[in-house]
Each structure stands twice: as structure tokens, then as C-alpha cells.
Amino acid sequence: MTDTTNHTDDSKDQIAESIDYEVTFDDDPDTAIPAEHTEITEISETPDMSDNDTSAQAASRLDHEMEAEKRDVRESVFKSYPLYSFQNVTLVERKSGTAVLDGVNFECQAGRAYAILVPDDNPLMHTMLLSVMCGITLPSSGHVLSKSTSFAEMAPAEIRGYRLGLVMPQFPIRADLTAEQNLLYAMDASNRNFLNTKSVIARDLLKKVGFGTSDSAVTSNGTKAGKLPPLEMMRVSVARAISRDPEIVIADEPCATLSGEDSDTMIKLLKAQTHGHNKSRAVIVVTEDPQVARKVGNVIKL
Amino acid sequence: MFVLRNSWAALGRHKVRAVLMCLVALLVTVGSIYGCTVIHQKDYAEHQSYDALTPAAVIRPTAATLKDRSASDSAWTKHYLSWEDYNKIYQATASKDSQIGYTIAESVPVRQSDSVKAITTADADTNENKTGGNLTLQSFYTDQAMDANEYGTIKVVEGKDLNFESNEETSVLVSRELANKNGLKVGSEITLGNPQKASETFKVKVSGIYEYTDAAPTGFGADAKAAKDNRDNVLYCTYFTFATNGLDTTDGKGWGIPDLNIVFTTPNPAGYDTFVKELRKAKVVPDGYLISSPTIIKYEKSIAPLVASSRNMLIMLVLVWSIGGLLLLIMVLMGSCPRRDEIGNALLLGVTKARLGWQFMLEVFYPLLIGWGLGLIIGGTTAHSACSALASYSMRTNGAVMWKVVWIGLGFTLLMAIIAMLRVAFFNTNELFVSPFERDPLEHEHRHEFTAESEH
Numbered sequence: 001m002t003d004t005t006n007h008t009d010d011s012k013d014q015i016a017e018s019i020d021y022e023v024t025f026d027d028d029p030d031t032a033i034p035a036e037h038t039e040i041t042e043i044s045e046t047p048d049m050s051d052n053d054t055s056a057q058a059a060s061r062l063d064h065e066m067e068a069e070k071r072d073v074r075e076s077v078f079k080s081y082p083l084y085s086f087q088n089v090t091l092v093e094r095k096s097g098t099a100v101l102d103g104v105n106f107e108c109q110a111g112r113a114y115a116i117l118v119p120d121d122n123p124l125m126h127t128m129l130l131s132v133m134c135g136i137t138l139p140s141s142g143h144v145l146s147k148s149t150s151f152a153e154m155a156p157a158e159i160r161g162y163r164l165g166l167v168m169p170q171f172p173i174r175a176d177l178t179a180e181q182n183l184l185y186a187m188d189a190s191n192r193n194f195l196n197t198k199s200v201i202a203r204d205l206l207k208k209v210g211f212g213t214s215d216s217a218v219t220s221n222g223t224k225a226g227k228l229p230p231l232e233m234m235r236v237s238v239a240r241a242i243s244r245d246p247e248i249v250i251a252d253e254p255c256a257t258l259s260g261e262d263s264d265t266m267i268k269l270l271k272a273q274t275h276g277h278n279k280s281r282a283v284i285v286v287t288e289d290p291q292v293a294r295k296v297g298n299v300i301k302l
Numbered sequence: 303m304f305v306l307r308n309s310w311a312a313l314g315r316h317k318v319r320a321v322l323m324c325l326v327a328l329l330v331t332v333g334s335i336y337g338c339t340v341i342h343q344k345d346y347a348e349h350q351s352y353d354a355l356t357p358a359a360v361i362r363p364t365a366a367t368l369k370d371r372s373a374s375d376s377a378w379t380k381h382y383l384s385w386e387d388y389n390k391i392y393q394a395t396a397s398k399d400s401q402i403g404y405t406i407a408e409s410v411p412v413r414q415s416d417s418v419k420a421i422t423t424a425d426a427d428t429n430e431n432k433t434g435g436n437l438t439l440q441s442f443y444t445d446q447a448m449d450a451n452e453y454g455t456i457k458v459v460e461g462k463d464l465n466f467e468s469n470e471e472t473s474v475l476v477s478r479e480l481a482n483k484n485g486l487k488v489g490s491e492i493t494l495g496n497p498q499k500a501s502e503t504f505k506v507k508v509s510g511i512y513e514y515t516d517a518a519p520t521g522f523g524a525d526a527k528a529a530k531d532n533r534d535n536v537l538y539c540t541y542f543t544f545a546t547n548g549l550d551t552t553d554g555k556g557w558g559i560p561d562l563n564i565v566f567t568t569p570n571p572a573g574y575d576t577f578v579k580e581l582r583k584a585k586v587v588p589d590g591y592l593i594s595s596p597t598i599i600k601y602e603k604s605i606a607p608l609v610a611s612s613r614n615m616l617i618m619l620v621l622v623w624s625i626g627g628l629l630l631l632i633m634v635l636m637g638s639c640p641r642r643d644e645i646g647n648a649l650l651l652g653v654t655k656a657r658l659g660w661q662f663m664l665e666v667f668y669p670l671l672i673g674w675g676l677g678l679i680i681g682g683t684t685a686h687s688a689c690s691a692l693a694s695y696s697m698r699t700n701g702a703v704m705w706k707v708v709w710i711g712l713g714f715t716l717l718m719a720i721i722a723m724l725r726v727a728f729f730n731t732n733e734l735f736v737s738p739f740e741r742d743p744l745e746h747e748h749r750h751e752f753t754a755e756s757e758h
Contacts, residue, residue: 123737126735126737127732127735127736127737128732128735130734130735131731131732131734131735134650134734134735136649136731136732136734136735137731137732156652156654157652157653157654158652159652160649160650160651160652161651161652162652166650166651168650168734168735169737170646170733170734170735170736170737171643171646171647171650171734173647174643174644174647175643176315176643176644185308185647185651186651188303188304188307188308189304189648189651189652189653190651190652191304240651252735252737253737256737
């Protein structure tokens with residue numbers, strides 16, 4: 001079932017082994033595995049000790065134990081707590097008994113962008129996958145985990161309030177609010193405290209995602225979001241998704257309404273969100289378009 | 303705070319609708335208070351107040367009998383009921399109901415003199431030899447008999463009312479019109495002539511001047527066929543004054559025969575009904591006579607505007623509740639149904655349906671409760687005067703009506719809020735992820751049926 005291609009190093013092999021679905025890694029330095037993760041495989045050698053030097057032996061043993069301890073901690077963190085993972089997730093339609101999702105496994109690490117490529121002839125799978133990924137629907141069996149915590153143990157306000165940032169084509173933003181109001185609404189909905197004034201954060205985020213750069217006519221607090229051009233609308237949607245500083249950003253078909261150039265801009269924008277102000281995020285793009293998946297990289301085929 | 307802030311912001315985005323909702327709620331509340339106050343007052347008047355009456359019962363000639371009456375022919379006096387007739391009537395009922403009492407009203411025509419001249423009209427017969435006199439002396443034995451006065455209800459505007467306890471002086475009440483015509487004042491002495499013998503006169507003192515508080519019955523006002531029947535020519539006195547001057551006679555002739563009216567007193571309306579039933583059963587009331595209760599007739603007349611107004615108020619209430627309710631329902635639906643975009647976005651941002659539902663409910667609560675509260679204050683403070691003016695009837699302030707409106711208002715507001723909240727409750731969360739670029743894959747009968755999963 002596992003088919004890993006384009007491997008670039010051993011550490012990638014290790015990661016790929018834990019994924020049951022096809023995963024393709026890219027060599028983009030922005031999305032490559034962080035050095036601290038790759039280090040884990042280098043601390044696997046047995047220490048070299050001299051039989052005649054007991055003090056040296058003791059020191060060496062202590063060093064060895066300490067190194068081993070560090071390694072265990074790092075490995076356990078790396079292996080047990082991916083930022084976001086599916087563990088044998090199955091979703092069965094009750095009447096027909098059909099498995100819409102059947103034993104799906106994948107893991108997503110911080111600081112990387114992933115593309116989940118869903119078949120274009122199975123819209124039900126696409127829809128229900130997103131529903132399960134966002135914690136709206138709980139799986140029939142298996143777990144959706146954020147680090148080590150299952151979504152089943154979390155409140156919706158926690159999952160979608162600040163763990164996940166969502167960019168969905170059905171409800172990208174509220175059309176009746178301005179761009180800034182959309183961000184303020186999202187921040188208020190999280191019930192969290194912010195270190196700076198929310199409106200300052202909102203304006204800053206809109207600036208960071210390049211809002212208004214492609215069309216000077218639109219303003220963050222004057223134009224209703226429903227009247228924004230598609231790319232500007234998606235910029236606001238991305239800004240809204242990261243406004244609560246989530247660890248995971250999930251975007252569904254982010255390029256569906258965009259032209260080729262805008263599509264590239266959008267993918268770059270999403271991939272840029274893997275490294276936030278003070279944290280690394282996992283950005284997951286769900287798409288039926290292989291070209292979009294390829295541009296995002298780290299493709300997980302379902 | 304999120305819920306409070308967003309519900310208030312949502313109202314701010316639709317100010318006109320919010321103000322309209324507030325206004326409709328206010329009008330419906332005020333209308334409900336007015337309508338319920340009048341209807342409640344009418345029910346009270348028709349039941350509690352009516353049951354508290356102590357009806358007087360009289361036996362009077364029917365309209366058909368009165369049609370043959372001639373004010374200038376003393377032969378009509380044969381139609382007067384005698385003491386014997388009344389004795390039979392009383393015997394028929396007193397044995398069945400010990401609470402039946404009686405009192406007396408008696409009258410004769412009296413002749414005018416230089417000291418007092420009757421009010422006359424061109425059509426009225428003023429020949430005292432034919433009519434027995436141009437004035438009428440009407441006596442009462444008690445207050446209750448006076449209450450059953452067939453000429454109407456009087457109010458003493460000058461001097462003293464009749465004193466039924468005193469046997470010291472003979473005095474009368476004269477009408478304002480008669481007093482003005484003759485220059486009479488309280489304390490004036492007037493001379494009246496016996497209806498049977500013009501030469502026999504007697505003097506009485508004017509103890510008070512009265513005015514009628516109701517309209518004249520047909521044939522007893524300016525349309526009277528004889529001056530003595532014009533109620534402004536009626537002098538009221540106590541039975542003592544009447545008898546002292548020899549008018550309560552059993553051997554009188556012609557117009558000298560007193561028109562005796564025994565006024566029966568019953569303890570309550572049910573007692574009156576039983577009284578009527580017993581008399582009909584005993585068949586002691588002569589043909590051409592009718593049993594009636596001036597008390598009940600007067601009372602029903604007094605509440606007639608209230609009854610008519612309550613009918614109008616009932617129609618008004620139906621219209622106010624149906625139109626107002628419909629308008630509010632439409633505005634609540636307009637405020638909740640087209641918000642798919644907002645609900646979807648909120649759910650994606652981790653807002654639960656419960657929080658969002660509460661927000662939608664608050665958006666209904668604010669305008670409706672403000673309108674309803676203002677309506678209660680305005681309606682509660684103005685109901686007494688407004689309803690009294692609308693129904694031409696003095697209203698009682700009623701706490702039960704206010705409480706009824708309070709509970710109905712709260713119940714309706716809650717219902718509207720629940721309807722708004724249902725928009726959120728019925729939002730299908732699976733729609734959140736249905737791609738807008740292709741056909742809805744969940745559009746089939748198994749829409750929600752996935753094993754073990756639940757909405758989260």
C-alpha cells in the first residue's frame with residue numbers, strides 16, 4: 001500500500017514509512033524537513049569506550065546515557081506527536097455500509113506544506129474528508145489527532161477556534177463584513193486574549209498577506225468583502241485563517257476561483273504560512289487538481 | 303461577549319428592521335392592554351358586578367296596554383293595580399322565597415296654582431278638569447322605590463334630597479325647568495290642588511331642585527300628550543307627604559285614584575329570575591302587564607357602550623395579534639433565514655450552534671423586549687383614561703390584565719426567538735464542505751447517516 005517516491009534522505013524514508021498513502025516530498029527549502037528533525041537519525045551510534053580507563057568508562061557511560069535520553073525524548077516527540085495526523089480513520093455510511101474513508105493514515109509536521117489529492121470522481125469522499133479533518137464529523141473508527149490529542153476529546157471552539165485555520169471555498173469570508181471586520185469576527189469567535197489590539201493585529205495580518213496590493217481600490221475597512229476580487233477575497237480568507245495563530249491551516253481548493261497567475265500567488269501565500277511569527281505551522285491543501293497538488297508538494301494521494 | 307457583541311452588531315446592520323420590530327411590538331402590546339382591559343371590564347360587568355345587583359321588580363302595563371291610555375280620560379284608572387292585586391302577587395312568591403321584600407311608589411295628578419304653573423307645550427292637554435292636573439305628585443316609600451322611578455334617574459342639584467325617615471314636614475323636589483319657570487327656590491312654598499276636587503288644596507315646601515341624569519322615556523318628555531306626563535312637571539315627595547295630604551286614599555274616584563306601584567326587592571339577579579318564574583307559574587299577574595326590573599334595565603343600559611366597545615375591541619385584538627404577529631414573524635424570518643453565509647462562517651470559526659443560536663435569539667429579544675416593555679409602560683399608564691374614553695365607561699385598573707399581557711408578550715417573544723434559533727439548529731453542517739464547484743454529493747436520502755460519527 002505504501003509507495004514512496006523522490007526520497008532525498010534517510011529521514012524522509014523514516015517519515016514516509018509511517019504513512020500508508022502515497023507521499024511525495026519536494027526539495028523546496030521552505031518546506032523541507034527542519035534540521036532538528038533530521039538530527040534524530042544521526043544519534044543512533046553506540047559510544048566507543050576503553051576497557052582500561054574506568055573513569056573514562058564512567059564518563060563515557062554517563063555521556064552515553066545522557067545522549068540516549070536526549071535521543072529518546074527527541075524521537076518520542078518527533079514520532080508520537082506530529083502536528084496533525086489521521087490514525088486509521090474510517091468513515092462508514094450507515095445504510096449502505098460503504099466506507100467513504102477506509103483506514104486513512106497520514107501525518108503532517110510543523111513547518112511543512114502538504115497537498116492531499118482526492119479523486120475527482122468521488123465528491124462524497126472529498127466532502128466527508130474535509131468534515132472529518134475539521135472535526136465537524138467524528139470518524140466511525142480511528143482518530144484525528146492534533147499532536148497527541150484526539151479531536152473527539154476537544155471542544156469545537158478549541159478545534160476550529162484556534163487549532164485549525166480554515167480556508168473553505170463555500171464560506172471563505174463573510175460577504176457582509178469588510179476585510180478587517182472579518183478578521184475581528186474570527187478573533188472574537190476564538191474567545192482568546194491577544195497581546196495587541198485586535199484591529200491592529202487585523203490590519204497587520206492583511207498587510208502581511210498582501211491585501212490591497214493587486215487592487216488599490218479595495219480598502220480593509222471600507223469595501224465589503226463580498227465585492228472584493230477573487231484573489232483579494234482569498235487573501236482575506238488566509239489572513240482570517242491565521243488570525244488566531246493556529247498550528248494547522250487547512251485549505252480546500254484554494255485556487256478553484258483563481259486564474260493561473262493568481263493561483264500561483266495563492267499557493268505561495270499558503271506555503272508562506274508554514275512559518276509564522278513565532279511558530280511553525282502545517283499547511284494542508286485539499287485538492288482534486290494534480291497540478292495544484294504538485295505546486296504545493298508533499299502530496300498525499302487518497 | 304462574542305454573542306452579545308455580534309447580536310448587537312447584527313441589529314445595527316439592519317436598523318430599520320430593528321426599529322420596526324420594536325415599534326410593532328410596542329403597538330401590539332398597547333393594543334393588547336387596551337383590548338384586554340375593555341374585554342375584561344365587560345366580563346366583570348356582566349358577571350361579578352351584575353351578580354352584585356339587588357334588582358327591584360315592578361309590574362307595569364305592557365306597551366300594547368299603554369297604547370290605549372288616555373291622559374284626559376280618568377276611566378284609564380281602572381287599569382291601575384290595586385292593593386288586592388299586589389297582595390296576591392306577593393303571596394305567590396313570599397312563601398317560596400323569604401328574601402323577597404317590597405316598597406311603595408304612588409302617584410296622582412295634582413292641580414297647579416298661582417304659586418306653580420306647569421311647563422306646557424302646544425300639543426299637550428292642559429285641561430285640568432280632564433287630566434286631573436297639569437302636575438304629577440310622585441311619592442316613594444324608600445330609596446329603593448326611588449331607584450325604580452319610571453320617569454328616570456334624578457340628581458338633586460340644590461337643597462336636600464328626600465328624607466324618608468322624617469315625618470315632620472311635607473316637602474317636594476321640583477325640576478330645574480319648573481323652578482326656573484316659576485322662580486322657585488329651595489324653601490319656597492307652593493300650593494297644589496287635589497285632582498278630584500279643585501277646591502281642595504294643600505301646601506308643600508320645596509326642599510330641593512333636581513335634574514334628570516338620563517334621557518326621557520318615550521311619552522314622558524317634550525312629546526308628552528298631557529302636561530302632567532311631562533317629567534319636568536313631576537314633583538317628588540316621600541310617602542309621608544303624599545299620605546299626609548290625603549292622596550293615599552282607597553275611596554278615590556277618577557284621577558283621585560292613586561297609581562299604586564309596589565316595587566318588589568330581590569336579593570340578586572338569580573333571585574329576580576326565580577321571582578319572575580314563580581309569578582308566571584302562579585299566573586297572578588293580570589293580562590296586559592309585564593314584570594320587569596328597572597334596576598337591571600338601567601344597569602344593562604349603563605354597560606351597553608362597554609359591551610359594544612368590547613365587541614370592537616375583540617375585532618381589534620384579532621387584527622392586532624394576527625397582523626402584528628405576522629409582521630413580526632416575517633421580520634424574524636427575514637432576520638434569520640438569509641444568513642447561511644454567516645452561520646457557515648461562524649461554524650468554521652469554531653462557534654458552536656448553541657452560541658450562534660443564542661445570538662440569533664438575542665437579536666429577537668432586544669427589539670421585542672424593548673418594544674414590549676415600552677408598550678407595557680405606555681399601555682399601563684394610559685389604559686384607564688384611554689379605555690374609559692373609548693368605551694364611554696369608567697374602567698377599573700386591573701392587574702390581572704397587565705399580567706396576562708406580560709405573560710403573553712413573554713411567551714410570544716420566546717416563540718419568535720426560538721423560530722430564529724431554529725435557523726441555526728437546522729443548518730446542515732455537511733454543507734460546510736460541499737464544493738460550490740460541483741454537484742452536492744450529500745444530496746440524497748442518507749445525508750447524515752454515517753456510523754459512529756457525530757456532529758462536533
